[in-house]
Amino acid sequence: MKRIFGLETEYGLAYTQGESRRVGPEEIARYLFRPVVEWGRSSNVFLPNGARLYLDVGSHPEYATAECDRLPDLLAQDAAGDQIMVELLGQAQQALTADGIDGRAHLVKNNVDSAGNSYGSHENFLIRRSMDFSHLTTVLLPFLVTRQLLVGAGAIIPAKVTTELKPADSNRANPHAPARTPQLDPGQLQFGLSARSDVMWEGVSSATTRSRPIINTRDEPHADAEKYRRLHVIVGDSSMSQTTTELKVGSAALVLDLIETGVPIEDLSLRNPIRDIRRVARDLTGRTELELSSGQTMTTLELLGIYLRRAQKLVTKGDHSLGDDATAARVIDRWQRMLTAVDTGDFALVAGEIDWVIKRQLFDRYIARGDIELSDPRIARLDFAYHDLTPQTSIFKQFEAKGAAARAVAPESVEQARHHPPATTRAHLRGQFVAGAQGAGKDYTVDWVHLRLNDQLQRAVVLKDPFSAEHEQAEKLIAGLDGEPAAFDV
Amino acid sequence: MSGQEQIRHHRKDGAEPPEETPVAPQAQTQISTEAVDSILDDIDSVLETNAEEFVRNFVQKGGQ
Numbered sequence: 198m199k200r201i202f203g204l205e206t207e208y209g210l211a212y213t214q215g216e217s218r219r220v221g222p223e224e225i226a227r228y229l230f231r232p233v234v235e236w237g238r239s240s241n242v243f244l245p246n247g248a249r250l251y252l253d254v255g256s257h258p259e260y261a262t263a264e265c266d267r268l269p270d271l272l273a274q275d276a277a278g279d280q281i282m283v284e285l286l287g288q289a290q291q292a293l294t295a296d297g298i299d300g301r302a303h304l305v306k307n308n309v310d311s312a313g314n315s316y317g318s319h320e321n322f323l324i325r326r327s328m329d330f331s332h333l334t335t336v337l338l339p340f341l342v343t344r345q346l347l348v349g350a351g352a353i354i355p356a357k358v359t360t361e362l363k364p365a366d367s368n369r370a371n372p373h374a375p376a377r378t379p380q381l382d383p384g385q386l387q388f389g390l391s392a393r394s395d396v397m398w399e400g401v402s403s404a405t406t407r408s409r410p411i412i413n414t415r416d417e418p419h420a421d422a423e424k425y426r427r428l429h430v431i432v433g434d435s436s437m438s439q440t441t442t443e444l445k446v447g448s449a450a451l452v453l454d455l456i457e458t459g460v461p462i463e464d465l466s467l468r469n470p471i472r473d474i475r476r477v478a479r480d481l482t483g484r485t486e487l488e489l490s491s492g493q494t495m496t497t498l499e500l501l502g503i504y505l506r507r508a509q510k511l512v513t514k515g516d517h518s519l520g521d522d523a524t525a526a527r528v529i530d531r532w533q534r535m536l537t538a539v540d541t542g543d544f545a546l547v548a549g550e551i552d553w554v555i556k557r558q559l560f561d562r563y564i565a566r567g568d569i570e571l572s573d574p575r576i577a578r579l580d581f582a583y584h585d586l587t588p589q590t591s592i593f594k595q596f597e598a599k600g601a602a603a604r605a606v607a608p609e610s611v612e613q614a615r616h617h618p619p620a621t622t623r624a625h626l627r628g629q630f631v632a633g634a635q636g637a638g639k640d641y642t643v644d645w646v647h648l649r650l651n652d653q654l655q656r657a658v659v660l661k662d663p664f665s666a667e668h669e670q671a672e673k674l675i676a677g678l679d680g681e682p683a684a685f686d687v
Numbered sequence: 688m689s690g691q692e693q694i695r696h697h698r699k700d701g702a703e704p705p706e707e708t709p710v711a712p713q714a715q716t717q718i719s720t721e722a723v724d725s726i727l728d729d730i731d732s733v734l735e736t737n738a739e740e741f742v743r744n745f746v747q748k749g750g751q
Binding site: 209210211212213214219222223256257305310311312314316548549555558559562563566573574575577578579581582590592595596599601 | 718719720722723724725726727729730733734735737738739740741742743744745746747748
């Protein structure tokens with residue numbers, strides 16, 4: 198079975214003040230994108246590796262991976278995005294210094310800022326139009342509510358749940374407007390699995406409603422709309438750990454595979470998913486009893502165990518979309534070990550593989566050394582440092598460098614994905630076209646589906662099949678470009 | 688903050704009782720404490736010098 202995956206990541210920008218004036222995120226974003234604008238004459242470009250790099254509303258730098266049809270490709274593309282951003286950051290820092298600014302700009306791959314604005318990660322999965330969408334979301338939703346126990350980023354959150362708030366209090370008509378975590382009196386804080394849970398107000402809905410859904414039904418397939426639709430999952434955290442990303446996307450894809458292959462699954466619908474997503478976020482033991490629509494109750498661990506056993510069978514049969522059996526086996530194995538780790542409290546079983554587990558150990562140790570409270574700003578600063586990609590101040594990169602954080606993708610694959618598109622999807626054509634048109638110095642217009650040279654009167658080449666790396670017209674167009682294909686070297 | 692008023696306003700309909708959070712099982716040492724300590728040692732001066740100012744200013748305008 199085949200599937201197209203994509204990950205979008207919004208990065209945060211921060212600044213360490215020096216002697217000179219303060220530089221805000223908008224200004225850092227402008228410095229960051231200066232080489233991008235020079236290269237592509239826009240702050241919204243597609244790169245020779247097929248990915249999209251752009252400044253989102255409100256100056257969020259954002260990177261959307263190219264379409265991948267194998268999970269390992271997706272991990273490489275995602276890591277390549279981090280690397281491209283870090284290279285841009287290095288240039289931005291030099292330019293800041295040259296302009297007499299002595300503070301340090303930081304690039305942060307996290308999920309929430311100090312004001313409670315939430316951002317970070319969108320996961321995209323191509324699904325068949327023939328699927329009963331309502332059945333699909335019914336099966337998927339309880340999994341997404343509980344998945345944070347496996348792959349949450351870890352966060353300091355208020356210990357009390359806040360479901361008494363109405364969506365209108367925290368949300369907005371415009372899906373791109375900032376979403377805020379309600380600013381309750383924080384009261385008692387605790388270490389939880391994810392800060393995203395508190396900004397989710399609906400299970401499934403379209404982007405035009407006021408409230409933020411776990412599954413966004415915005416139906417932009419970027420492909421043949423008669424055959425496909427795109428499932429847009431916005432509940433997940435951005436992950437620092439590659440092994441966490443692998444489990445996050447891999448487990449969700451396997452649950453989709455279950456649904457699409459028609460495996461009968463009992464109805465695990467939750468009676469109150471929005472209350473439960475908050476309760477799950479506050480329980481590191483997985484033992485919270487969740488009330489199902491059927492009237493049964495089940496713990497988070499039990500629920501994730503049911504999905505695991507189903508997914509395991511599918512993987513044994515080889516009937517999955519992750520690209521290769523070794524990857525699928527790795528996802529199942531990590532899923533299993535994580536459930537055992539939570540159940541027994543023996544987190545050595547997943548040493549260095551899961552963000553919230555690594556972060557909790559870091560916080561516990563810091564608190565033990567300094568005898569400080571969770572509300573201490575140094576804890577919040579440490580949290581940002583965990584997600585910091587800035588080479589000089591990144592804690593996670595140090596974990597990786599010391600071998601204390603596992604990797605799921607070889608550095609050579611990341612380097613390859615930095616410059617080249619996945620070879621087996623439509624992105625292969627887009628990447629070649631972008632590199633070729635750049636090399637030939639041609640004006641061009643490109644998006645997920647279209648390729649066009651602006652100086653030609655002919656219409657755009659339309660790539661409606663994301664699974665196909667071949668297309669006669671596109672290949673002709675690319676072959677007609679003179680000169681060496683140009684890289685995106687910043 | 689304006690949100691504060693609305694929160695109080697809505698609390699009367701369907702207020703949640705405070706949840707009891709189960710206590711986490713004691714975690715084993717999964718990454719060596721020495722490794723964590725050496726990482727914390729490196730970042731310590733950063734945390735001590737500008738934490739509050741850094742955190743206060745970490746506000747992003749956009750968002751999904």
